[in-house]
Amino acid sequence: MKLLCILTTIAFVNVSPIMTGEYANLVYTTNKYIREAFDNDPAGLETAISNIINEDKPFETLNLMLAIPEKTNIFRINHDEPFIMKLPADQEAVQAAISQFTTIPVPKFGPNENFEKDSLGQLGEERRLILGKVTTKLLTDAIENSTVNHNSFS
Template structure:
């Protein structure tokens, strides 16, 4: 029993490093890069975010890259529900670098550097996450609107639409962020899973609607109307 306890302790030490200020500084400079792209090359930024989304990354990775970088210490690296383990810092840093690389590949904007008086610690991550969502929420909403327009009427791109709805919901409700986004085998229903509930969306009359049944009747409110007042 003592040996088991020792091994468990070692396992936690090996896989649960504490994030350092290096990560917070990288989140800040990535935010700065996103803002400069948003102000100077919005179409390029949209292309960069689309490229990231279309790389078939796990949804939790997309969350950390684009939505909730401040929640890096709550993601499980082995998806074992018995433990909550910190994401290793080198993986978290690589995710932020990947966002910068995606932008640099499609814009001529140079990657910003920290100023002489700019230095951030982990206690700044909450504010940095909020700043990222304020910008990328607008970009993601625009990408979702465009994807819905392209997909009419049959929505062969429902997977893309599903990912964008999930990311937008995570941005609007970061404390109950979406954990998974999937489309059924028939390609008719998008299912989003958060910590405490599921959301489903389906094409209907050329639009995308939440699936909500009340006494077996569909309540018809398109996803764009649902998100109308988000990130305006």
């Protein structure tokens, strides 16, 4: 069921946390890592994403880890809020999961690479393009291996 929720989230993302340049840089690095894993070890990436989905995490956390917020709104909010503080940790958790199931090292951030919160829309789009393929395959595999009759699903 979580897999279906993630697929729905990838299609209808509308989360509005505060974003920083540091967070955008982490999102960029994670995207780069996901792309390298997708190209070089797709089975390892599928296992990593499957494990993230099946962990006991709130849906909001899965949304931030896998779908990335599409829009960013700047609010006057205490930057020490737990929600804000865990945004970088969520990206690092995705990197750790991929690292656990692949032999691909986490990419290093280049000296001339720098992304700001304005880049998050594009970074989110890139993330969903890759992970949409992975989660669709995971969902298809789950349906095919299920004992429930799914004849009405295309």
